[in-house]
Amino acid sequence: MHELSISRAIAETVRRHAAGRRVGLVRVEVGQLRQVVPDTLRHCWGLVVEGSDLDGAGLEVVEVPATLECRACGSRRELTEPVLRCEGCGATDVAIVSGEELLVTSYDLRGA
Numbered sequence: 001m002h003e004l005s006i007s008r009a010i011a012e013t014v015r016r017h018a019a020g021r022r023v024g025l026v027r028v029e030v031g032q033l034r035q036v037v038p039d040t041l042r043h044c045w046g047l048v049v050e051g052s053d054l055d056g057a058g059l060e061v062v063e064v065p066a067t068l069e070c071r072a073c074g075s076r077r078e079l080t081e082p083v084l085r086c087e088g089c090g091a092t093d094v095a096i097v098s099g100e101e102l103l104v105t106s107y108d109l110r111g112a
């Protein structure tokens with residue numbers, strides 16, 4: 001499962017940074033283009049951390065909308081349909097500005 005491997009990757013990142021300290025709440029930004037279901041991701045996170053050194057750590061998922069920049073007309077818009085095309089001029093020569101994020105933005109430490 002997609003979300004399960006993402007959860008493992010997040011846990012690895014947090015574990016490396018926390019270096020043995022107790023972690024409370026982890027915040028991640030997930031781009032819309034990653035096609036991650038936040039509820040599924042939180043569920044998988046629970047499975048991944050259960051019984052580990054991160055047991056009890058919560059996961060807050062922030063979704064980042066996909067944004068495209070058109071190389072033809074220069075406009076920048078949020079993606080509203082699952083088509084990589086400029087909604088202004090119709091060109092398909094577009095660059096993805098956001099929407100592919102998968103970032104651990106912060107985490108809280110407990111009982112330090």
Ligand SMILES: [Zn+2]
Binds near residue numbers: 073
């Ligand atoms: Zn355009």
